[in-house]
Amino acid sequence: MGILTVLWEKWVEFRRDFYKITASALVTPVMYLIIFGLGIQTTSHGEPYLHFLIPGVVAMATMTGSFSAIAQNMSVQRLYEKALDQVMVSPTPLWQFITGQVIGGSLRGMYAGCMILLLTFPIRTDLIFNGMSFFIMFLNGTVFSTIALVLSFLAKSYTDAPRYTSFIIMPMSFLCNTFFSTDQMPAGFRQVVSCLPLSQSCEMIRNIANGMSPGWKGFLILGIYLVVFGMISMGFIYKKKNL
């Protein structure tokens, strides 16, 4: 029930800011697609580069959509509006509040990813996006929503949210298998980057798009991130002395 309340709140926000949310979800990924996919036309492994790029941009849009939906919103609610106080004093179990935030954030991420798919639909690529691709997009969204929750509980001021985007989301966008394969990275650094959630999401979505199996390793890594950051965010909301 509490989860539905949070999803209702997210829906109210989405309905009100529909155009702003849609535009901001599309601008950056569309720019990447235009510049790297259409502007600088090249090939990767004998295939048009766009075939490599689209799955990566879909995963990236899912990540940024989920992360920004939660990080900014929660930081403002906690530090500026103090609207979190209303939730804290209510009988709604806080685990349901957290779960609602994670699902809501992930749905926002999926919306951004689906918009990219819709935009690239007219481009004939033969890429496959099936139920499993959407499940991976959802899982990717839940991971970045929980990371956003943890960071928003750590934030000291509401201007911290854009900083997190600069220091965490931006490097991941470029490094994690989105624009080029992690195989091209130096050893050591490659292993570290491969363990980041976006690298795994990109690889799994790309594998499915090329008619291959997504493999189990990515699910395991995303699952570990989800559990670890989920537990930390639960710990914060139940145990943090000064929320």
Place this chain on the structure above:
Amino acid sequence: MIELRNLTKNFGSFTAVDHLDLIIGTGEFFGLLGPNGAGKTTTISMMSTVLLPSEGEIFIDGKKLDRKAAEVKRKLSVITQEYSMRQDMTMDEVMQYQGKLYYLPRKVIKEKSEELLEFAGLIDFRKRTVRHLSGGMKRKLMICRALMVEPEILLLDEPTAGMDALSRRQMWNLLRQVNTQKRTIILTTHYMEEAQTLCDRVALLNRGKLQKLDTPEALIREQGEFAVDEITENGVSTRYFHNREDAIRYLENTGPQASFRATTLEDVFVECAGRKLG
């Protein structure tokens, strides 16, 4: 019944609330008074679980209050000092959100929203977003939101701060009505007249410690019910007397710059807080 046992809150080396013990009876209108930084808001924040105590515990009807205690929290509603609500929601949405957080049925949410917004004179603005409301309207909306869930315990942190005199009186009448329904109200305020008019008992806090606890009448009696203000070279000084004759006799022996009046709770507060602040 609300019981604060050894309640303490530290922020680093600063102790905001210092081993506070209080028992507040069911249906009581209780005032938490004190100068800025006395620990009033911190106490209310611990009672609403936004802050967790460094030491001590809070019990409501014998059950420990913490963030997991949904059954206990169902009895509480809070009006914070700040406008703690989503600024981008409309009034209707704020009320709906509150109702949903307390598991009220949709029909009840709709009925109660209309009833309370009508009562507060906000019904015509129900589609307006919070961001576009005046301070007074936001304050009224917070009260509507808190009352919507018919709480057994209402925590009010300076609910009339920034209100004009008329709105404040309206608020007092509303709070009196709420209190007649056997609801416990805990109020923090800087307006001593407000506390004296509304509260059954008041606690005077200073630097996180409980200084005095009694009914406003008893505190005034203890101070001396009659006051004589004298204008001296150092400003106005006040002397308090337990009987009228002593006060009048003193007045007669002072110059024409002296005046006689009844002692108020503000005098008790000023004496207590002023002495401690030194």
